[in-house]
Each structure stands twice: as structure tokens, then as C-alpha cells.
Amino acid sequence: MPKTKDGDGTTVPQRLLAAATRLFADRGYDRTSVQEIVEAAGVTKGALYHYFGSKEDLLQEVYSRTLRLQQERLDAVAGADAPVTDRLRDAAADVVVTTLENLDDAVIFQRSMHQLSPQKLRQVRAERRHYHECFRALIEEGQTSGVFSTATPADLVVDYHFGSVHHLPAWYRADGPLSPRQIADHLAGLLMRALRP
Known part of the structure; x- marks a missing residue:
């Protein structure tokens, strides 16, 4: 089945993911049915099962797509021709920004990770x-x-930074006083100060 595009340029898998993300974030994974997802996406159940196989596959993809984006960006930053201080600061800030820009994905994963096989x-x-x-x-x-x-061992430094990142959905508000970039700069700054010799 081809990934046909809608009038707005989105493909069927993109529409399914967008609908599932909205519904999982609003209602929860376990309280969202396949029928509700396909109705919201404007496709058939056959299309969902063709592209994803199951509702659980959709849940996995909601999380994996953000992680793939973050990995691609980390690979680019890590491989850049720049001092390690700049590369780590950029990587530390980027994971904050990309998490906040995909906050529903992070919320869904935290709430529903235990429901994956x-x-x-x-x-x-x-x-x-x-x-x-x-x-x-x-x-x-x-x-x-x-x-x-x-x-401080590198493993603990990683846990320190990602503990902050994983806690973002608990308190971040889009209408709050700080933008995602400002929050990212603050958290990256804290990390860099903690690593100062």
C-alpha cells in the first residue's frame, strides 16, 4: 500500500501517528481504541494494520520517532569539528529542546511504557x-x-542530566515564563558547571 499523501501533504502513517499521539496523550493508551484512532486519522483499520500492525506498534513508534531524531542530532553534534565543551553543551541543550518540542511523546511513554510487550x-x-x-x-x-x-563518574553525570530531562513533563508549561531554548540553556549550563575542573 503506497504512503499516499493527503491534501495537506501528510501521509497515512503520519496521520495515524498524529491521531494516536493526540488520543494517547489526552485519554491514555489503554483507554484509546483502534477504532477511535482510525476515525481521527480518517483512514481504515486495514491501513493501520498495514503500516503498524497493532496499536502497540503505534505506541512504540510514538516514542521511537523522537529518540531517532535525538540520536541523529546527537550524532551530528558529537561528530562536529568543535571543542568537546561546545559539543557536550549543544547535545545537553538539544535533548531538552527536542523533548519539550515533542512533550506529548514523552508523556505518553512515561505513562504507558509498562504496556509494551x-x-x-x-x-x-x-x-x-x-x-x-x-x-x-x-x-x-x-x-x-x-x-x-x-x-563524578560519567555514568552519574548522564543520570543527573537525563533525570532532569525525564522530569520535564511534570512541570513544563508552554505558557510559562521560559521558552524551551531558555530552559535548555539553563539545564545545559548546570551540567557544564558541574563538570568544571
């Missing part, structure tokens, strides 16, 4: 672990070269 949960955790390992490699690079303090 063990196999899908292992896959998602492996993707997230890979991201954290790439982020940790930047910290270790700076620690090895003497640019960052070695007083």
Missing part, C-alpha cells in the same frame, strides 16, 4: 541506552583530556 520494551530500552552511551562518550572524552572534572 517485553520484546518491544527491550528494543526501546536498547535504543535509549545507545543514546545515553553516545552522550556519555562526550563526557568521558572531556574527562580523559582534562577538560572536565573526573570527581
